[in-house]
Amino acid sequence: MTVGNTVQLSGSAQRANSPDLRKTGIHPDYWYPVAPCKRLKKGKAIGVRFAGDPIVLVRTENDTLFALEDRCAHRQIPLHVGAVKGEHIQCGYHGWTYDATGKCVSVPYLSKDKSLPNGVRSYPCREAYGLIFVYPGDKANLESAIFPNIPTHANPRYKTRYLDRQVHCHYSFMHENLMDMNHQFLHRRLMGSIKTVLMDLRKGKGWIEADFTFARATGKQHIGEKFILRRRSQPGEEVGRDLMTIRTEYPYQTLKFWRAGSEEPSLDLWNVYVPVDREQRINHTFGLMMFRKPSIPGLMNLLWPFIIWFTEAIFAEDRWIVELEQKAFDLQGADWNQEIFPLIQGLRQVLVQQGIPLPS
Ligand code: FES
Ligand SMILES: [Fe+2]
Structure with missing residues (x-):
C-alpha cells in the first residue's frame, strides 16, 4: 500500500519480521578491526569510527599503539588532527596532552598549583593479522571477549x-x-x-x-x-x-x-x-x-x-x-x-x- 510518498506494509507482515534485524545494532563487547596496521605510521594518529563513535588510533615513535575517544576534553576537537609527542597525543588547538590511558597529563597554560581536568575514554587496542583491533564494549566484559583466532x-x-x-x-x-x-x-x-x-x-x-x-x-x-x-x-x-x-x-x-x-x-x-x-x-x-x-x-x-x-x-x-x-x-x-x-x-x-x- 502507498500512502503519499510512504510505502506501507500491512500490520501482520510487519510483525512477521519483528524485531527488525536491520534496526539491530552490533554488540560492542567484541574485538573489532578498525584499520589496517599499515595505515598508521610511527609518530602519527588517525581517526576511525565504530558505530558512530569517533576513535583516535595513535602510534608513537616507540611503536606503542593506543586508542582514545577522538575528542579533546576541552573543546571537542578531534585529537587525530593534533600531534603525537613522545608517548602522548597533544590536541592541535590549545595543546592539552593525553597519555595512553586517556588521562590529561598537561595543559600548557595551567599553573602548577591547579589540578588537571578530566581526560577522555580509552579503548583496549591491539594489532594482529595486519589489522588494528579495538574493544569498544563494556570493559567489565573484556576478559570474556575472545580474540579472533586465525x-x-x-x-x-x-x-x-x-x-x-x-x-x-x-x-x-x-x-x-x-x-x-x-x-x-x-x-x-x-x-x-x-x-x-x-x-x-x-x-x-x-x-x-x-x-x-x-x-x-x-x-x-x-x-x-x-x-x-x-x-x-x-x-x-x-x-x-x-x-x-x-x-x-x-x-x-x-x-x-x-x-x-x-x-x-x-x-x-x-x-x-x-x-x-x-x-x-x-x-x-x-x-x-x-x-x-x-x-x-x-x-x-x-x-x-x-x-x-x-x-x-x-x-x-x-x-x-x-x-x-x-x-x-x-x-x-x-x-x-x-x-x-x-x-x-x-x-x-x-x-x-x-x-x-x-x-x-
Ligand atoms: S580544544 Fe583541545 S586543547 Fe583546546
Ligand atoms: Fe556473492
Whole structure:
C-alpha cells in the first residue's frame, strides 16, 4: 500500500519480521578491526569510527599503539588532527596532552598549583593479522571477549589478500549475502551457472554454519574461479565432492573451501563487517582471504592478478546488490523480506539474539 510518498506494509507482515534485524545494532563487547596496521605510521594518529563513535588510533615513535575517544576534553576537537609527542597525543588547538590511558597529563597554560581536568575514554587496542583491533564494549566484559583466532594467516603455504572497504548497508546484509549460496545467480556472468547443494546445517548459541557442495549446470568456467572453486581430477583418481563451509560465529564470519580429497582448505576466508555510522547503515568490511599456494613454486604470483581481478569482480556484484537491499529497506522503513531458506532464517535469529536494539 502507498500512502503519499510512504510505502506501507500491512500490520501482520510487519510483525512477521519483528524485531527488525536491520534496526539491530552490533554488540560492542567484541574485538573489532578498525584499520589496517599499515595505515598508521610511527609518530602519527588517525581517526576511525565504530558505530558512530569517533576513535583516535595513535602510534608513537616507540611503536606503542593506543586508542582514545577522538575528542579533546576541552573543546571537542578531534585529537587525530593534533600531534603525537613522545608517548602522548597533544590536541592541535590549545595543546592539552593525553597519555595512553586517556588521562590529561598537561595543559600548557595551567599553573602548577591547579589540578588537571578530566581526560577522555580509552579503548583496549591491539594489532594482529595486519589489522588494528579495538574493544569498544563494556570493559567489565573484556576478559570474556575472545580474540579472533586465525591460524591460517601465519601459515606460509597461504597467501593473504586483504579486504578493506566501506559498503553502504547494514552489516546483516553482508552476513546474509555470503552465507546464502542460492545467490550464485547474481554471479552468473562470472561463474556460469553453479548449482549449490546444502549438505548440512548446524547451529548453537551465537553461531550457525552450513556445508555446501557444487555442481555446474551450464556456462564456461573462468580461470580465477577454476583456481578458487574447482578441482581438476587427475586420470584414474577418485574424486569426492568439493566442500564449502560457511560459518557465522557472532560477530565474525568464515568461509572455507576444500577441494575434494584435500585435508587443507584451498580458500580460508575470515570477515567482519564493522558498523561505521550510528544508524549502522554503513559497514567497513575487513577480511582476510587466504589462498593456499599451488605446489609449483612461483605459480601463485603468476595467478595472483587473476585472483585479484576475479574476487574484485565478484565483490563488486555483491556490493551492488546489498546496497540495493539497504536502499529498499530505507524506502520501506521496515523489513518486508520473505525469507524462505532455513539457513538464512537461522542466521537472522543469531544476529538478532546477539545484537542490541539501535536507539530509535
Ligand atoms: S580544544 Fe583541545 S586543547 Fe583546546
Ligand atoms: Fe556473492
